[in-house]
Amino acid sequence: MSDIEARLTELTDRLQRVEDELAIIRLIASYGPLVDSGSAAEVGALWTEDGIYDVDELYMGSRADIVAMVNGESHQGLIHKGTAHFLGPAAVTVRGDTAVAVCESVLMVHHKERFVPARAGIHHWELTRTPDGWQTTRRTSRLLDGTPDGHALAHAGGRGEARPDSVTSTPQA
């Protein structure tokens, strides 16, 4: 009997890891549709309460900050014109109750009846298991414009590693 128990336990553990990976894939794949439709509460729910979203030009230090960004004048103006925050598939590395994921993106903006690629970036996600499922503790996004941060995040994310110390944040005063 103990052999069967052991096999059941092993299968359960492996299946859990698979479910974790798919949940994180789903979380990241939902970001674009949610942010492009201005679904502020749903975007916020992808982060923990004190989750960080650190973009080149904007540092958001909590879920409330992220919700405020989606509801803010700048983002609302952009999605009124039409945008696709087009994220690629995430490479996910799960380690127990935390995970790292990385993906690239192109931001398409609708402008004068055309769609223009406004930026291409890299996104390094740190996530944690919560009672409400997987949530983001820190997402760091940088342009892939040849500068060191983008390369460092892509390298670390591709290896399934935490955000490197060389990448620094600039929280607003």
Added chain:
Amino acid sequence: MSDIEARLTELTDRLQRVEDELAIIRLIASYGPLVDSGSAAEVGALWTEDGIYDVDELYMGSRADIVAMVNGESHQGLIHKGTAHFLGPAAVTVRGDTAVAVCESVLMVHHKERFVPARAGIHHWELTRTPDGWQTTRRTSRLLDGTPDGHALAHAGGRGEARPDSVTSTPQA
């Protein structure tokens, strides 16, 4: 013994849900390569016989309509120039024998030795389990040009919900 039976049944159910999600991810990821190569029968097989493909400017009300679109002069002319119907990763929500998925896309068209982004859109998929595997019952695609349909589909899809009633179709006469 009944405990082992129960654990086996639970594992089987969870594994089935994982396999369902991966099958739908695979289905959607195959659409671009199939449609860009003019693989009409294979594209059609992604839908049920009476499946709907409802695009901004074109309503297809059956698999036969979809196959005809791929074989039609307009699509054939486009892929002869060269296209990438570049779809992003799908966020999939499985509920028993039906599912909803959402993804974004950029259509790249090869034109005068360059690749031009012709459109960026949102795709809301409704799918069903059939004896031949998962198939699409209705796919609704709209431009992300700031108009309400695109936002409504992205919002519903990101939440794993059916196509909203506010989005209407215009079947051809």
Added chain:
Amino acid sequence: MSDIEARLTELTDRLQRVEDELAIIRLIASYGPLVDSGSAAEVGALWTEDGIYDVDELYMGSRADIVAMVNGESHQGLIHKGTAHFLGPAAVTVRGDTAVAVCESVLMVHHKERFVPARAGIHHWELTRTPDGWQTTRRTSRLLDGTPDGHALAHAGGRGEARPDSVTSTPQA
């Protein structure tokens, strides 16, 4: 007891197939971040020692060739400007110890403070299970410019089939 054994074995086989598919999804999703950050060893490790990477204008016949490409002047110059080798989600077909996958891509290049789509392509992957996990035995990449190779690879990949004989390589002398 034999019924329980049989169910455990079936679950284990199905779970293995799921893990295989996810491992290949992860491998392909990591290519962009790794190559855009110049992570030469990590890119090389996605292939077998004698793995092939056959691109329109460049044939690499081994892992060493691929590592040399990433470290080479041309690629280093490109990523110093800033690039996103933005690959879409892979449609993966696993058959025992080998697999075929297909995805599309857009290459974004940072140029004069803008991001320009330089090419759109199709990528047909042949992979094998190794003691170190899944690795690529041959990746064939072609432009989606309307020419037959791109269509043939997209068609075969979308059907989960090996690279067609009509697609030929041009190894360097």
